[in-house]
Amino acid sequence: MTNIAVVGAGYWGKNLLRNFQELGALHAVCDNDPHNPNLSPYGDKKSYTDYELVLGDPDIDAVAIAAPACMHYEMVRKALESGKDVYVEKPLALRVGEGQALVELAEKTKRILMVGHILQYHPAVIRLRELISSGSLGKIEYIYSNRLNIGKLRTEENILWSFAPHDISTILMLLGEEPVAVSASGGDYLNRGIFDTTLTLLEFANGVKGHIFVSWLHPFKEQKLVVVGSKGMAVFDDVSREKLFLYPHSIEWKEGKPIAHKAEHQVVPFEPAEPLREELRHFINCIQTREQPRTDGREGLQVLKVLDRAEKCLNRTPERRGGSEAPGSALSAAGVSVHESAYIDPGVAVGRGSKVWHFSHVLKGSRIGRDCSIGQNVVIGPNALVGDHVKIQNNVSVYEGVELEDHVFCGPSMVFTNVYNPRSEIPRMKEMRKTVVRRGATIGANATIVCGNTVGQYAFIGAGAVVTKDVPDYALVMGNPARQAGWICRCGEKLALRRDKAVCGVCGSGYVMKDKLLVVVGRSRKKVRQPADH
DSSP states (O other): OOOEEEEOOSTTHHHHHHHHHHTTOEEEEEOSOTTOGGGGGGTTSEEESOHHHHHTOTTOOEEEEOSOGGGHHHHHHHHHHTTOEEEEESOSOSSHHHHHHHHHHHHHHTOOEEEEOGGGGOHHHHHHHHHHHTTTTOSEEEEEEEEEEEOOOOSSSOHHHHHHHHHHHHHHHHHTSOOSEEEEEEEOOSBTTBOSEEEEEEEOTTSOEEEEEEESEEEEEEEEEEEEESSOEEEEETTSSSOEEEEOOEEEEETTEEEEEOOOOEEOOOOOOOHHHHHHHHHHHHHHHOOOOTTBHHHHHHHHHHHHHHHHHHTOOOOOOSSOOOTTSHHHHTTOEEOTTOEEOTTOEEOTTOEEOTTOEEOTTOEEOTTOEEOTTOEEOSSOEEOTTOEEOSSOEEOTTEEEOTTOEEOTTOEEOSOSSOBTTBOOGGGOOOEEEOTTOEEOTTOEEOTTOEEOTTOEEOTTOEEOSOBOTTEEEETTTTEEEEEEOTTSOEEOOBTTEEEOTTTOOEEEEETTEEEEEEOOOOOOOOOOOO
C-alpha cells in the first residue's frame, strides 16, 4: 500500500487528486484553503493546511506537488530532507543550480524524484518514439512543435516556462540527446517583461534541428508535434481524436531538382490510455520498486538547462564595461540604461527596461531582471540574483548568496550580510548562508538583514531594523533585534485584525489568519497609485 499526499488542490491539483484516488493511493490532501471546493469529494482523507505537518506525518510515503513554479525548489527540498518520495509538476525548479541541488539531494537521501513531463507517458508519443526507433521515418531531419491557445494568462511566469517544458522534454526524449545550441525570441504584449509568445530553436550534434512555438495569444487551441524524416513524416496532434498520423510523402530528385510526391495520410493505431493516469501509475510503481522514473530529476534538469539557455536569450544584454552609451548602440537597442560611470562585468545578464545609475558595479555571474532600478553606488554580486521590477536605492550591496524576488524594494543604505561570523584572518566564503527576499517585500533605510534568513512576501522591514530570523509573509517588523509589530497589506498599508480577519481600507484586499500566518483570501482590483520611479 502506497500513501501519497497531494499538495495543492487547484487548477491541476484536482486532476492529481482524482487519479491518485482512483489508483487507490490518495492518503492526504494539503491546501491552504480548507474551503476549496475541489476538496469536497475527498472528505474521508486526511486534510492539512500546513505543509510542514504533511512532511511530519509518518504514514505518508510520498508527496505530489502541484504548486506555483516559484515554490517548487523549497517544497521539493523539504520533502526530500523529510524522507518523502516526490512527484513535482514541471518545471523542476526555476534555476539550474537549484535543480542540480535537488537531483544531488535525491541521490544522497535515496529518494524517488519525478517531474511531471506528462507527454512522455502519452500512448501516442510512445508509439511515435517506436516509429522513430524502428526506422519507419528514415533519418530524422527536423522536429517542430506548436503549443498555442487563448486561455489562462499568467503573471508569475512567462509562456516559455508555462508551455514549453512539455515540448522540450518530448523532443529530448525522441532524439535521445541534449541540444548543442539553443536560441529564443519572443514578444511581451500584455505585460512588459512577461513573454506571451516565444520561439525556441534547438540544434543537435547529429544535425537535427527543432523549433518550439508557444503562445497563449492564439485564436484557437493547437497542440501539434511534427517529425520530418527522409522516408516519411509523423504528426502528433493532441487536439485531434485520432492523435497520431503518418504521412509517407517522398522526395524524388530529377535533373538535380527535388520533386515532392504526396501520399495519403494514415492514422497510426495505439492502445488508448489517460496520460496522467499512466504517469501517476508509473510514479507509484517507482515508489514500490525503487526504480528510477522515466522522467526523473536528471531528466527534469536537462529540460531546466534548455529553459535557462532560452531564457537568457530572451533577456540577453550585451556585455558592457563602462563608457558612454551612444544612441542606437546594441545596449540601447536592448532597452537597458547604464550610466557612463557604472561598470558591468562580462557574463552579466540585465533585463530589458532596467536602469543602472551612477558609480554602481554589477559583478560577473549576476542576473538582473526586467524593469529594475539600480541606484547610485550599488554593488551587486558576484552571482547574485535580482528578479523583475526590483528597486535598489543608493549605497546598497547585494552580495553573493542573496536572492531578491520580483518587486522587492531595498531602501537606502540597508545592509545584507552573507557570512554569519566573519573574521578578516579566517576565510569563510565557503560558509555563506543564503538569504532570500520574497516577492513584493520592502526593506527600509539602514535596516540590516542577517544572512541565512528569509523575508516573506510583502513583508515590511522598518527603517534601522536588524532582522535575525525569518520574517513571515505580510509581517511588519521593527527594532533591534527586529520584532513583529503587526501585519501589512500588499499595497503597503497597515492592517487591523479583528477575529483573525482583516480587510485593507485602501485597496480592499482581504486576509485571514491560518496556523498563525496571514494569507490572502481575496484581492481587490482597485488600483493603488504607485510612486514615481527613480
